[in-house]
Amino acid sequence: MKKTIYTIAAMLVFGLTAMSGVEQASRATSSQAEAAAPDQSTTNDSVVKPEVVAPESSVVDEVIWVVGDEPILKSDVEAMRMQGLAEGVTWGGDPECVIPEQLAVQKLFLHQAAIDSIEVTESEISAGIDQQINRWIQIAGSQEKLEEYRKQTLKEMRADMHDEFKNQQLIEKMRKKLVEDVKVTPADVRTYFRNMPADSVPFVPTEVEVQIIEHRPRIKQEEVNRVKNQLRDFTDRVTKGESSFAALARLYSEDPGSARQGGEMDYVGRSLLDPAFANVAFNLTDPNKISKIVETEFGYHIIQLIDKRGDKIKVRHILLKPKVSQDEIDASMSRLDSLAADIRAGQLTFDYAATILSDDKDTKNNKGLMSNPTNDGMTSRFQMKDLPTEVARVVDTMKVGQISAPFEMVSRSNGKTVVAIVKLKSRVEGHKATITEDFQVMKDVVLAKEREKVLTDWVVDKIKHTYVRMKDRYKNCNFQYQGWVR
Structure with a gap:
């Protein structure tokens, strides 16, 4: 039943394509002309009105694939292609074929991660974002130069990067779960490398x-006091009804992950939270009250309860970080x-x-x-x-x-x-690997190949049981995985 719903939804989605201003103007002009002209269907049955078809280059955006009930947009492919150009990525094939397939595979892993209740913490996401931004700062030379180059503040960069980094980490955790039971023995390693040509032996960096x-x-204490006073002011404004907690979180919270959601975090268990944060959050009982100020290794927080569900909790919070x-x-x-x-x-x-x-x-x-x-x-x-x-x-x-x-x-x-x-x-x-000195390296090579085989088999099987539809122009692509084209 679900597959039928997906099919109908996908057919509707494929029928809707964004029009450029030129195309819209063209169609508007055609409509006006038709309204002003006599009804040719009654005066000359042999006259057939030509269909106005916009060239592909004039399309602003369109759904090019659907995987399950998730669309892949032309703009998604272009954004990934441009990012690859900036980072020197080589696609190993036609980017117009390779990139949509990569995006489709990502959606398969993300869908399975949701089914298996895989979670990542905001601290994990923030750490990954901070590492990436720090690399950019090193390349640019300074924070100011980076902000000038990207035409964004660091806070805006973090907000834009949040969902991408969350998905990356969900995919990685899902991949690890799928291969966690894959093992290789010393005999497997020796056999593999005994049959390997000398020029194929891996180089150990x-x-x-x-x-x-x-x-x-x-x-400095005065900086800590400044942060605490600001959080107290936020509490007073919410308590007096002058502002909502969510609005203040969007404006001021320094947690890039939750700020854009009004400080809201998804349902999460105690073990995935900072202990000090969890102790206060799980003791909240009244959604209309705001917690005391909580200090964690990330900074200072105030917390508002949204809901409790079993051993999980849903809260909003505002994080402020004292400046060094x-x-x-x-x-x-x-x-x-x-x-x-x-x-x-x-x-x-x-x-x-x-x-x-x-x-x-x-x-x-x-x-x-x-x-x-x-x-x-x-x-x-x-x-x-x-x-x-x-x-x-x-x-x-x-x-x-x-x-x-x-x-x-x-x-x-x-x-x-x-x-x-x-x-x-x-x-x-760095040196050529040897079985006596680099057994672990060689084992990792064999293990990686076995795990990649398991993941490939999983993707191929997943494709068989997932609704997939793509624009006709992609059906002649040389895909890495079989089964996309139906």
């Missing part, structure tokens, strides 16, 4: 191990510069300093050693591309055992500005 000490610049002053950043730089000098002089070890003095909760209990999450768990080895941008730039020119000068970076855990020093613990230069 340079890998490094890095220790880090982070120092979080102090936020430049003089406090400079003070942290000076402190870490002195600490690095003491370590170089042998007055204490990097391991000890990281354990006692670092503000990075993710590494301090491991003597500052950074951890890299992989499909098989955590490892201390990083390829340069997997390191935070600021760390990779510093480590790239360092020698093993060397300690860096202090530098400013954005913390991966909460998106806050921190100052850091790093020590290059080890470096393994």
Whole structure:
């Protein structure tokens, strides 16, 4: 029954195409002419009025594919193509065929993620957005230059990026779930590489191990007071009926994910929230009241209850982040510069300093050693591309055992500005993989191939059971997956 509804909806959607101003004017003129002219159907049955068909180049936008009940627009393809050009992406085929298929596959994964109740937290989304923006800032040279180039403020960029990053993370979690049970044995690895031609043996990129000490610049009390007073003012305005919580969230909240939704978060369990936030949110009982000010690692919040459903809660919140002053950043730089000098002089070890003095909760209990999450768990080895941008730039020119000068970076855990020093613990230069030295690398190659096969089989099977319709001009494409054309 659902498929029939999808089919009817899709046929209606395919019949509606946005018209350009030229086409609209043309059709309006034709209509006026027809109204003014005599009814030729009664005077000359042999006269047939030609159908006015707008050239494809004049179409502003149109639905080119439908997958399930989700449309793919021509503008979606063009936006992805332009982004690819900006980032130097090579499509491995005709972009007009490759891109719609990629978008269609994404919709299959997103649909399954919704069925399986896959969730991502706002903190995960914010962290991903902050990392991307930080990379852009490094390329542009400064925040001001980036904003000038993109003609947007950072807040506007974050708002525009939110949904895309949320979908990316949902897709990635769904893919991981589908292949979580795929395993390979040592015998599988040896057999695979025994039959591999010598010139096909993978090249292992340079890998490094890095220790880090982070120092979080102090936020001045007057800045904390400013933020708290602003949140108290928001509470008063809502309580007095001068404004709605949602309106204030849209205007002032610094959580890019929920601000555009009036501060509203979707139903979420306690485990996916910051503990301090969860403790206050889950104790709210009256939707007409606003919580006390809550401090989390992300900043300061006020919260309004919307609904409770079992062990999940739906709330609105407003987040404000105290700003770190430049003089406090400079003070942290000076402190870490002195600490690095003491370590170089042998007055204490990097391991000890990281354990006692670092503000990075993710590494301090491991003597500052950074951890890299992989499909098989955590490892201390990083390829340069997997390191935070600021760390990779510093480590790239360092020698093993060397300690860096202090530098400013954005913390991966909460998106806050921190100052850091790093020590290059080890470096393994790039080389051809060998079964004795790089078994894990070779295992990852075989495992990746097995997982990709599982994902390919899943997509092909999913296509069979999903309504798909596309414009005729796409039916001759050489698609990666079979079954799109019916």
